Amino acid sequence: MIHLIAFAQVGKEKIAYHFSSKDQDKILDKQDVITNSPLFSKYSSAFSLHVLKTESESFESVGDMDPYFKDVTVKDDFSEFLKLIDDDKADAVEVAAYLKRKFRLQSFALEKVLYYIYADFLEKGSKLFTANFVAFGAGPVDRDVYRHNKYVRDFEEDRAFNRFLMKRSDSLEIIKKIDSIADEYGVYYDRVWNQDKQDNSDYNLTHKEDTPWYIAKKNRGYNGLILDSDIIKYHCKELLKNC
Numbered sequence: 001m002i003h004l005i006a007f008a009q010v011g012k013e014k015i016a017y018h019f020s021s022k023d024q025d026k027i028l029d030k031q032d033v034i035t036n037s038p039l040f041s042k043y044s045s046a047f048s049l050h051v052l053k054t055e056s057e058s059f060e061s062v063g064d065m066d067p068y069f070k071d072v073t074v075k076d077d078f079s080e081f082l083k084l085i086d087d088d089k090a091d092a093v094e095v096a097a098y099l100k101r102k103f104r105l106q107s108f109a110l111e112k113v114l115y116y117i118y119a120d121f122l123e124k125g126s127k128l129f130t131a132n133f134v135a136f137g138a139g140p141v142d143r144d145v146y147r148h149n150k151y152v153r154d155f156e157e158d159r160a161f162n163r164f165l166m167k168r169s170d171s172l173e174i175i176k177k178i179d180s181i182a183d184e185y186g187v188y189y190d191r192v193w194n195q196d197k198q199d200n201s202d203y204n205l206t207h208k209e210d211t212p213w214y215i216a217k218k219n220r221g222y223n224g225l226i227l228d229s230d231i232i233k234y235h236c237k238e239l240l241k242n243c
Contacts, residue, residue, distance in 0.1 A: 005017065
């Protein structure tokens, strides 16, 4: 049995379009339908096409042959597949991957810059990417990025962030803002870490009194969730140029 698979990963979710047939011509015809679709040029960078052979027509047989295709949400309608990958938000790991690749940030500065980017856009009324920041000892930390940085480390998800940007008409403005924050706070927090001043609120600005991190730690303890509402109200207190 021959399998035609369009495969994508959105955040942590694996998504696939699947078509199988014994007839190679039918596979080729279906592939032509996909590549000649008016939506193909818009989404082609967001997924990959695969042709595989197994003994069964089921998608499960593909996963049995190659674990890469296990735990996948499968659609047999290509338009439904496209709806699932047309996500208008990036996630924290994808943005962190961009920062790691471009600015070579170490863990402490990476989490700080990621948080400042999230907070800046949120404060201005736009949640650029999905994240869940909690009050770690050294400041706001996104758990997914922390785990990824500790256990995976390669951060290849910047390609997903690039695909997200391709869908935005304001992508140049977004990159300009992200890079500006990374330039300013990446250097600053690298210096704070290297000088071992991460526990000093005069230098570790997220530790200042009545910042979102301070409020989360006070009300919910260490590892408590930092609320978006507190970020919107109090983010200005943790800037180099205070409010």
